[in-house]
Amino acid sequence: MQINENGEFRPTIVAFCCNWCSYAGADLAGSSRASYPADVKIIRVPCSCRVNPMFILRAFERGADGVILCGCHPGDCHYSTGNYYARRRMTMLFGMLDYLGIEKERTRVEWVSAAEGAKFSATMNEFVSAVKELGPNRKLRDLRCKN
Amino acid sequence: MEVNELQKIGVFVCWCGSNIAGTVDVAKVAETLKNEPGVVFSTDYQYMCSEAGQLIIKNAIKDNGLTGIVVCSCSPRMHEATFRKTAEAAGLNPYMVEIANVREQCSWIHKDMEEGTEKAIILGRSAVAKLNLNTPLIAGENPVTKRALVIGGGIAGIQTALDIADAGFEVDIVEKKQTIGGKMAQLDKTFPTLDCAACILTPKMVDASANDKITLYTYSEVDNVSGFVGNFTVDIRKKARYINTDVCTGCGACTEKCPSRKTPNEFNMGLDTRSAIFIPFAQAIPNIPSIDKNACLHFKTGKCGICQKTCGVNAIDFEQEDEIVTREYGAIVAATGFNPIKVDKFDEFQYSQSPDVVTSLELERIMNAAGPTKGKLVRPSDHKHPTDMVFIQCVGSRGESCREKGYCSKICCMYTAKHAMLIRDKYPDVNVHVFYIDVRTPGKNFDEFYRRAVEEYGVDYIKGMVGKVSTRSNGRLLVQGSDLLANEQLLLETDMVVLATAIEPDESVKDLATMLTASIDTNNFLTEAHAKLRPVESPTAGVFLSGVCQGPKDIPETVAQAGAAASKVIGLLCKDKLIANPCVAKSEELLCSGCSVCANVCPYGAITYEEKEVNDHGVRETRRLAQVNSAVCQGCGACTVACPSGAMDLQGFSTRQIMAEVDAICK
Known part of the structure; x- marks a missing residue:
């Protein structure tokens, strides 16, 4: 989280993108100049199933305001079934996070193919504005980690 | 940090x-x-x-x-x-x-x-x-067995094998039927050129059998597959033919003398019968009979044995048993093909009730000069010449109900146009009506072919569906359908109804997919590694796809895909060593509890278990530990998250590395 000089809330958004579909989709968004807020920072993973729920917890602990996981469309996973595992794991995790007070709008799983640059950008725009509306994540932040 | x-x-x-x-x-x-x-x-x-x-x-x-x-x-x-x-x-x-x-x-x-x-x-x-947390990774190397296995001996498998053999590599074909040739051997003519299927297929069958790089395992099935790209080990079950294939000359005397002659002939779609000891068709390769144990009087009653007495070279062996041969391969091609779906669930078309309602593949046999009627078009019920025929398209294709397939079977529009054209050409007195939803003719010279059927041969195409077929008292069939363009209901009296049945992958593909750790889609077609860019590779390294097992396609497309699959195989077998991707999973032995969760989520079967001695802080003991085969692991990381003890990690994308990235971003 960051508040700029105009008092505007600039969220920190972590986006995990699978190498084969969504990372390529993000590249396409870039080469098509389909802009989205600079608040989004992408971490490249081989497959959405590589994303450990611990990574997402860690992000929120360290001050992320929203975390989004992007993978190949169901049935299109480069590794056949990885995105199904990701979908199940995240359904469990997001439900639990919501219970803990990390609102459902701060977490999302989205399928973005390598051909969907426009969708990637639209998704990020939408996600960022949803998180902005909620305001900073104060619930899980470990304040001891902050200087 | x-x-x-x-x-x-x-x-x-x-x-x-x-x-x-x-x-x-x-x-x-x-x-x-x-x-x-x-x-x-x-x-x-x-x-x-x-x-x-x-x-x-x-x-x-x-x-x-x-x-x-x-x-x-x-x-x-x-x-x-x-x-x-x-x-x-x-x-x-x-x-x-x-x-x-x-x-x-x-x-x-x-x-x-x-x-x-x-x-x-x-x-x-x-x-x-x-x-900061990267470690140098060294890509491993694995040797490559320079031999390929093709599963399925239809046109897809034959063409793949011929192309691989042409490049100088040994290749084995495993075919579950008694002969290679597949569905194409049953066809009469082929669209859009109308050349005879046997004339273009049988020379290829002979080439495959005569090629010294190609070994045929007919009447054989794949029992087990282990190993990984470049190093597969496959068990092939050679089913007992009860014939000593080394001495049999294929003279056919036994098949003529066999007294059990009432078994429906599978090759002719059950339109006639065959003997218990039989050769599927005259051009079968290998031209060697086999005994159908369920029909043979010797196996049923212990008597008979006429074939044994007839055989001049003493080739009949009633004691023969299935034999398992184990072979090693560098690459495997699945070419398991298709079957028309069973239409007995389509009661409205009277298929099970009337012999005059036939499937398109049955019509192929009726039209074929080597078929049960010697190529003469007759009504199966009374062998009379028909005057009217109705073709119904999309039977079981493009539907939503559980008896139908959701996809387009792709070949039906063209073969129906072919049948209609051939019938009108040979028998101008026969009126041919075709009920269709759409006519789909994407392919070189395909639309021209369909238009010729309509314009030159006067085939009556009716846009609409058939609701019901019933038998009249005069023995003819009554077809009730709708003509959507004229917006009227039609009642047509006809002699024969031909169903353009949907095609589905051969059922053996399910077990095969499990053995190969290749994936199948909801329709049981094998999945390609990438729908556009890697259409002949399966997601499992070293396994390739050829023909209809991957999706409906016609003969030219099948041959093209067979060549593409062969070139991928050749590209693989050309290499002496395979460089592995070093970004693979690795298990920390001291943390592993041997629980098998990782192996259960691995889509490649890359994780096995070994009893291994570990030294856990001075305590020496034998434990069951996960072992990742780095040549098989593709590095998805599913196991790393599934592992409850945190023993699994992915090199190059380790938990600590990703955590460090998260920390750096959220600083």
Whole structure:
């Protein structure tokens, strides 16, 4: 989280993108100049199933305001079934996070193919504005980690 | 942050002309990243990927004794390989390179210089944080068995095998039927050229059998597959024919003398009968009979044995048993083909009630000169010449109910046009009506072919569906359908109804997919590695797809795909060694509890268990431990998350590395 000089809330958004579909989709968004807020920072993973729920917890602990996981469309996973595992794991995790007070709008799983640059950008725009509306994540932040 | 004290990192910020430098203050990025832990060198340059840029990197590595580099540039999908080579040329391990994607993810989508610069710094910081935890990775090598296995001996399998053999590699074909040839051997003529299927197929069957690089295992099935790309071990079950194939001459005397002659002839779609000892058709390869145990009087009653007495070379062996042969292969091609669906669930068309309602494949046999009627078009019920015929398209295709397939079977429009044309050509007195939903003719000379059927041969195409077929008291059939274009209900009296039945993958494909760890889709078609860019490879390395097992296709497409699959196989077998991707899973033995959760989620079967002795803080004991076969592992990371004890990690994308990236971004 960051508040700029105009008092505007600039969220920190972590986006995990699978190498084969969504990372390529993000590249396409870039080469098509389909802009989205600079608040989004992408971490490249081989497959959405590589994303450990611990990574997402860690992000929120360290001050992320929203975390989004992007993978190949169901049935299109480069590794056949990885995105199904990701979908199940995240359904469990997001439900639990919501219970803990990390609102459902701060977490999302989205399928973005390598051909969907426009969708990637639209998704990020939408996600960022949803998180902005909620305001900073104060619930899980470990304040001891902050200087 | 935990930092490896020994890491000496160089940061190289690329301008990409103005692509990056236009919205990112590259000098500031380089300057700021200098302060990151581990960074000992930092610079920026106009084009890092150029020769001059790469020289800057190489020199910096040598001059500063760098242990790893971060390049802030375009997407790693673009130039990661380039910079890995650069690093390798300067003596670094190629996996000690990380790319911060500051072009596609930053400069190209953000317009504000301050915002862009700030984000580029964070992306660079994240890459540095990851690189601090990188370890040099060494790609393993595996030898390649220079022999291929083709499963299925139809036109797809034959063509694949011929093409592989042409390149000089040994190839085995496993065919579950008594002969190779597949469905194409049953066809009469082929669209759109109307050349006879046997005339173009049987020479290829002979070529395959005569080729000294090709070994045929007919009447055989794959029992088990183990191993991985380049090193498969396959058990092939040679089913008992009760014939000593080494001595049989294929004279056919036994088949003529056999007294059990009432078994429906599968090759002729059950339209006539065959003997218990039989050769499927005259051009069968190998031309050797086999005994149908369920029909043979010797097996049923213990008597008979006429074939044994007839055989001049003493080839009949009632004691023969299935034999398992084990062979090693470098590559496997699935070419298991298709079957028409069973239409007994389509009661409205009277298929089970009336012999005059036939499927298209049955009509192929009726029209075939070597078929049960010697090519004469007759009504199966009374062998009279028909005067009217109705074809119904899309039977079981493009439907939503559970008895139907959701997909288009692709070949039906064309073969129906072919049947209609052939009938009108040979018997101009026969009226031919075709009920269709759409006519789909995408293919070279296909639409011209269909139009010829309508315009030159006067085939009556009716856009609409058939609701019901019933039998009249005069023995003819009554077809009730609708003509959508005229908006009227039709009642047509006809002699025969032909159902263009949907095709589905052969049912053996399900077990095969499990054995090969290849995936199948909801319709049981084998899935390709990439729908557009890798259409003949399965997602499992070393397994390739040929023909209809991957999706409905006609003969030209099947042959093209067979050639493509063969070229992929040849490309693989040409290599002496395979370089493995080193970014694979690795198990920490002291943490592993041997629970099998990782093996259960692995889509490749890359994880096995071994009893191994470990030294756990001075305690020596034997434990059941997960072992990753790095040649099979594709590095998805599913196991790393599934592992409850945190023993599994993915090299190159380790838990600590990703955590470090998260921390760097959320700082």
